[in-house]
Amino acid sequence: MIFITGPLFAGKRDYIKTALRWTEEELKQNALWDVQDLAARWEDLNALADQLAEKQVVIATEVGGGVVPMDPEERRAREAAGRLACLLAARADTVIRVNCGLPRALKGELL
Numbered sequence: 001m002i003f004i005t006g007p008l009f010a011g012k013r014d015y016i017k018t019a020l021r022w023t024e025e026e027l028k029q030n031a032l033w034d035v036q037d038l039a040a041r042w043e044d045l046n047a048l049a050d051q052l053a054e055k056q057v058v059i060a061t062e063v064g065g066g067v068v069p070m071d072p073e074e075r076r077a078r079e080a081a082g083r084l085a086c087l088l089a090a091r092a093d094t095v096i097r098v099n100c101g102l103p104r105a106l107k108g109e110l111l
Contacts, residue, residue: 001052001056001092001093002058002095003057003095004016004057004058004096004097005061006099007061010099012061012098013059014101015098015103016057016059020057020111027057031055031058032052032057036063036084036085037081039083045087049087049091053088092108094107095107
């Protein structure tokens with residue numbers, strides 16, 4: 001599995017489409033994105049990570065930067081998203097962080 005992460009609107013989906021020469025339809029068939037939103041609603045993050053790791057590409061937006069929310073539920077969701085990202089990175093063969101449209105390999109090689 002290839003795990004792509006980075007800030008919101010940083011070019012994550014565009015990068016993977018270009019790197020793998022995928023169309024938008026191929027992206028929809030072979031990848032999942034915005035998986036950080038699933039973390040807050042899932043009881044067992046390990047089971048979620050196992051399920052997501054079956055996809056060829058998983059894309060998550062980083063949500064841990066900036067001001068820590070005052071609302072306890074928002075903090076819990078943010079923590080769950082970060083924990084899920086760690087679990088996905090551990091399961092991935094390749095981890096790439098995209099920022100400002102520029103990819104950086106954190107694990108494995110750039111595509």
